[in-house]
Amino acid sequence: MQYSNKREKTKRSIINAFMDLSGSRDISQITVRSLCESAEINRSTFYTYYTDVYELRDMVAKELVTDLAGRIFTEDRKIKDMDINAIVRTLAEFLEEREWKPLILLKANTNLFVNMISGELQKRMGDMGLQLTGNQESDLQLYARYHINGVIAVLSTLDEDSAPKDIDIVIGKIARLANEGVLTVIKKELGKMQ
Secondary structure (H helix, E strand, O other), X not given: XXXXXXXXXXXXXXXXXXXXXXXXXXXXXXXXXXXXXXXXXXXXXXHHHOOOHHHHHHHHHHHHHHHHHHHHOOOOOOHHHOXXXXXXXXXXHHHHHOOOOOHHHHHHXXXXXXXXXXXXXXXXXXXXXXXXXXXXXXXHHHHHHHHHHHHHHHHHHHHHOOOOOOHHHHHHHHHHHHHHOXXXXXXXXXXXXX
């Protein structure tokens, strides 16, 4: 058991070093050497767990997306009760807990995130006895991709912005865009300015 704990501690150290470095560098600029220095391990220890930085990135991204999907789709959250506010709040809280470090990985791995979210939606619909046709599955993927990319883009500007973040205001704006549509919101805002 001691060995298992040491292994997990070492892997967590490597992952934390990767998250720290990926917040300030592109993946192509993260080397095994820089990871090892940051994690305070030697190269052979890194290669015990991962073949290269890209494999590490993929494993970290999958772990993050799996964790996030699990938070969005809790056992007690029924599909009919889901709304964009709850989903965006869950995502924002997830990112805030991690000092916004996973955002770059979510941006780079939206396909993985979209596939997991739409797969979970389809599973839950199936549990309710609803079966999607091929066209409906494609539409679900399209809608999920549109909203997820939009939410991640908005949250990215929050992360980059030095102004204080009022997540409730941002969630309200994202929900309004999702519920009313971008063009409708823009037209209403332009109407207020005239």
